[in-house]
Amino acid sequence: MPPSPPDYDAAAFPPFAVTVDLIALTVRDDALQALLVTRAEEPFAGELALPGGFxxxxxxxxxxxxxxxxxxxxLHQVPGHLEQLGTYGAPDRDPRMRVVSVAYLAMAPALPDPEPGGDASSAAWVPVAKALESELAFDHRTLLTDGVARARAKLEYxxxxxxxxxxxxxxxxxxHVYEVVWGxxxxxxxxxRKVTSTAGFLIETGRSVTDGPGRPAALYRSGPTAVLVPPLTREP
Structure with a gap:
């Protein structure tokens, strides 16, 4: 890193920090659920929040x-999908100082029960419908709303x-995943008909499993196609 100019005074600038926040989603108990923690420290001690920090x-x-x-x-690893959702930087989003947060969206199946630590006194999977009705710390309800909207939209295309x-x-x-995520x-x-006719979406394994009454159901795995053409649009 090059040296700072001789006339540069870091103390002359207001404090500024960057955080990361995670919107982790999974399907549990026939519901789309989000990972929430209870903050153990101020600000917002005792309130629900997304996992994250400086x-x-x-x-x-x-x-x-x-x-x-x-x-x-x-949770030391989230197998599945991980992407940056967006950047949030409203001047008053954190009472401590000016803080910009980079939000991540993580989605994976059958994630285990979390174990709290750090500045979280508890951690749990919470149905998204309930989480969005709760008072979340900082602007985390906005982040969660955006994450759920992104997940639902991405399932279409x-x-x-x-x-x-x-x-x-x-x-x-x-x-069932589509029904749970879309509600x-x-x-x-x-x-x-739609998913089996979309080129590259699914690959038949040649194996089957008993899936309720009737004949065994074929097993598939994810194919190489990342973008669905045509998209699986949500019906009214």
């Missing part, structure tokens, strides 16, 4: 996100739904 001077954003998730929830499924899954299991019932026959 980025250290010697780490990049991805490393900070992984560290904060592990420290506050005990990408193969992201497979991130909520096990490595091998049936069409009914995949449909709507889907016609089974139309759905089966």
């Amino acid at each position: 980025v250290r001077p010697d780490e990049d954003l991805n490393a900070a996100a992984a560290r904060e998730l592990a420290e506050e929830t005990g 990408t193969s992201l739904a497979a991130a909520f499924c096990p490595p091998e899954f049936t069409i009914s299991e995949l449909r 709507a019932r889907i016609d089974p026959r139309n759905f089966h």
Whole structure:
């Protein structure tokens, strides 16, 4: 790093920090659920929040996100989909100082129960419908709202739904993911026709499993296609 100019005075500038916050989503108990922690420290001690915290001077954003998730929830790895959701920088979003947060969206199937740590006194999976009705610390309800909206939209035009499924899954299991995330019932026959006719979306494994009454259901795994053409649009 080059030396600072001789007339540069860091104390002349107001304090400024960068944080990372994680919107971790999974499907549990037939509901789309988000990972929330209870803050153990001020500000907002005792209130629900998304896991996250300050980025250290010697780490990049991805490393900070992984560290904060592990420290506050005990989840050391989120297998599945991870992407940057957006950057949030309203001047009054944190009462301590000017703080800009980089939000991450993580989605994976069957994530385990979290174990609280760091500055979180508890951690739990909470149904998204309940979480969005709760008072969350900072501007975390906005972050969660945006994360859920992104997840629902991406299911229309990408193969992201497979991130909520096990490595091998049936069409009914995949449909269940769409129904839970979208919050709507889907016609089974139309759905089966659409997903099996979309090139590269699914790969049939040649194996089957008993999936309720009737003949065994074929098992599939996610194919190489990332963008669905045509998209699986949500019906009114």
